[in-house]
Amino acid sequence: MLSYALGVLVLMVIPGPALLTIFGIGATFGYNAGIRYVSGVYVGANVTMLIVFSGLSTLLFEFPGLRSVLFLLSLTYFVYLAARIGLAGSGLGIVKRAPPGFRAGLMLQLVNPKAYMTVSALYFGFPILADSPVNEAIIKIIIANIIWIPGHFLWLYAGVRVNRLNLSARTARILNITLATSLLIIVFSSAIFSTFGAL
Structure with a gap:
């Protein structure tokens, strides 16, 4: 049980798509605005656990065509999020339009291939x-x-603390691009492995 808890803790420290976007929203919209998004991510994480624990994820991924559809869907969604982060101009984080809310956070987890990989590893590995x-x-x-x-x-x-540092436009821009690039690297590697690794 302790090893499982440590595994969850380690994964909570390593930034994945969900954590990177949470950080970006905190940096742009502040703590209160980010609560809705975090709530969606949190609920989505629990739904993902139920899907994996019930065996539904194994059943779904038995169909190569469905894996490919989910692969393309996840890439499209995360490229969109990465674009909003990377093109945020001089402000740190996601483009300052309406903040992504509960639904966006929920959707992020449901199409996040890394979420299914990590939950499966935690469930079956401990x-x-x-x-x-x-x-x-x-x-x-x-x-x-x-x-x-x-x-x-x-x-x-x-993310909120970084926002309060009042970074220069150039520094904020570099951080935007770094966040977006990191998000894409994680998503592409996770999605490719989870979608085509079982072929």
Whole structure:
């Protein structure tokens, strides 16, 4: 159980698509505006866990055509998010239009290939109650949420703190591009592996 908790904690420290966008929203729209987005990401993470734990993800990815569709959908969505971050001009973070809300956060997790990969690794790689899969799933969901709730909001807070540094336009622009590039690298590598690795 401790090893599983440590695994969740490590993944909470390593920035993936969700954490990078949470950071960007905090840097642009502030803490209060980012709560809706973080809530969507949080709910989406739990839905992803239920999909993986129930075996539905394995069933869905049995169809190569469906894997390809999800691959293209995820790439399109994340390229859009990366563009909003990278083209934000002199302001740090996502382009200053209407802030992405609950629905955007939820959608991000549902099309996030890295989310399915990490949840699968955590569920199958750290057995707790092998003879009681339902109880094991419940325990793992509870442990993950205990870590996820403060973890997601800490990333949001980190973005808010960066926003308060009053960075120069050039520095903010460099950070925008760095965030966008990092997001694309993570998404492309994760999506390619999860979509075509099982072919």
